Amino acid sequence: MAYKFKCVDCGDVSYSAAPLELQKFPRCEKCGGRILRVQPPMKLGEILIALGMMSSKDLKRALEVQSGMTERLVLGKLLVKLNLIGMSEVERALQIQREMMSGSHTQ
Ligand SMILES: [Zn+2]
Numbered sequence: 001m002a003y004k005f006k007c008v009d010c011g012d013v014s015y016s017a018a019p020l021e022l023q024k025f026p027r028c029e030k031c032g033g034r035i036l037r038v039q040p041p042m043k044l045g046e047i048l049i050a051l052g053m054m055s056s057k058d059l060k061r062a063l064e065v066q067s068g069m070t071e072r073l074v075l076g077k078l079l080v081k082l083n084l085i086g087m088s089e090v091e092r093a094l095q096i097q098r099e100m101m102s103g104s105h106t107q
Contacts, residue, residue, distance in 0.1 A: 002015045002016065002017055003015065003016050003017070003018070003019050003037055003039060003040075004037070004038045004039035005035050005036065005037055005038060006035065006036060006038045006100055007028035007030070007031060007033045007034070007035050008033050008034045008035070008036055008051075008096060008100075009028065009031050009032075009033025009034065010028060010030055010031040010033055012028055012029075012030050012031070013038070014035070019037065034050060034051060036050055036096070036100055038100050038101070041097075041100070041101055042097070042100070043075075044075050044076060044090075044093055044094065044097060045059045045062075045063070045075060047093045047096060047097055048079075048085065048089070048090075048093050051092075051093065051096070053085050053089045053092075053093065054079070054084055054085050058079075058084045061082075061084075062075065062078055062079055062082055062084060063075075065078065065082065066078055076090040076093075076094065077090075
C-alpha cells in the first residue's frame with residue numbers, strides 16, 4: 001500500500017511506497033513547504049513533531065505521563081499543561097490535522 005503525503009502550504013499531493021521518517025521530513029518540491037502524511041492519518045503528536053513544534057523526546061515524555069493518569073487528558077491539553085507547547089500551537093496543529101484529513105485544503 002502506498003503512503004499518501006500532502007504539502008501543508010500548497011496542498012500538493014504525492015505518493016510513496018515508504019513512510020517518511022518523523023525527524024526527516026522532506027520539503028515540498030513546488031513551494032518548499034512542510035509535507036505531512038495523509039494516509040494513514042498522522043496523530044496530533046506526529047504533526048507537532050513534523051511541524052517542529054516539539055521534539056519526539058517531549059512527546060514520549062508526555063505519553064508516559066498520559067498513560068499514568070487516572071483521568072486521561074487529551075494529548076493537546078496535556079502538552080499545554082506540561083508547558084511543552086502553547087495552546088495556539090495545539091490549535092494550529094489540530095486545524096492542520098482537520099484540513100489534511102478532510103482534503104479541503106486549498107489546492
Ligand atoms: Zn507545497
